[in-house]
Amino acid sequence: xxxxxxxxxxxxxxxxxxxxxxxxxxxxxxxxxxxxxxxxxxxxxxxxxxxxxxxxxxxxxxxxxxxxxxxxxxxxxxxxxxxxxxxxxxxxxxxxxxxxxxxxxxxxxxxxx
Amino acid sequence: xxxxxxxxxxxxxxxxxxxxxxxxxxxxxxxxxxxxxxxxxxxxxxxxxxxxxxxxxxxxxxxxxxxxxxxxxxxxxxxxxxxxxxxxxxxxxxxxxxxxxxxxxxxxxxxxxx
Numbered sequence: 001x002x003x004x005x006x007x008x009x010x011x012x013x014x015x016x017x018x019x020x021x022x023x024x025x026x027x028x029x030x031x032x033x034x035x036x037x038x039x040x041x042x043x044x045x046x047x048x049x050x051x052x053x054x055x056x057x058x059x060x061x062x063x064x065x066x067x068x069x070x071x072x073x074x075x076x077x078x079x080x081x082x083x084x085x086x087x088x089x090x091x092x093x094x095x096x097x098x099x100x101x102x103x104x105x106x107x108x109x110x111x112x113x
Numbered sequence: 114x115x116x117x118x119x120x121x122x123x124x125x126x127x128x129x130x131x132x133x134x135x136x137x138x139x140x141x142x143x144x145x146x147x148x149x150x151x152x153x154x155x156x157x158x159x160x161x162x163x164x165x166x167x168x169x170x171x172x173x174x175x176x177x178x179x180x181x182x183x184x185x186x187x188x189x190x191x192x193x194x195x196x197x198x199x200x201x202x203x204x205x206x207x208x209x210x211x212x213x214x215x216x217x218x219x220x221x222x223x224x225x226x227x
Contacts, residue, residue, distance in 0.1 A: 031212040036216075043206070044204070100169065102158070105155040
């Protein structure tokens with residue numbers, strides 16, 4: 001069965017600093033990987049996704065993630081964060097041919113001035 | 114195009130009362146999901162439908178919870194009777210059919226059971 005582990009529940013960082021949010025998954029078959037962002041009092045929205053091809057995926061708001069099959073990871077990065085990036089970030093996985101998408105527990109990114 | 118529409122946005126109800134949450138998915142989307150979010154348990158998938166048919170309801174916590182999708186443009190999640198531990202944000206989401214497709218979330222229904 002597929003599962004997702006987000007290794008950090010909270011990540012505080014200063015404005016304009018780089019950030020990496022970590023995500024590991026487990027699955028016995030090929031997977032699709034996603035990062036979603038949830039701003040306060042809103043639903044989740046897609047940041048980026050990996051389906052196939054290049055392992056480096058670029059998303060909205062300057063975020064990118066790298067799929068590493070050998071390490072079963074899909075870490076999210078941004079070289080310089082803004083106050084407006086303060087939100088909760090969810091890693092998610094779905095298996096090829098399946099309907100189900102499983103979300104991680106979320107990482108709360110707090111950007112300080 | 115309108116996104117996923119949920120109602121009510123906020124509801125406060127007394128323990129024992131019936132609660133009905135409503136959802137209108139994005140037109141043309143074949144899959145519909147109900148999620149529950151709490152501080153303690155994070156984001157949990159309760160049930161999902163494909164082409165109006167429930168595919169997996171293993172996440173529904175107990176018999177007090179039920180969900181229906183009578184047609185492609187409407188779904189309900191009902192809690193009867195409600196309990197204080199049901200207090201949470203309930204999200205409806207929809208997507209085109211297929212595992213690699215983006216899931217589009219509504220803004221959530223904030224339920225408080227007192």
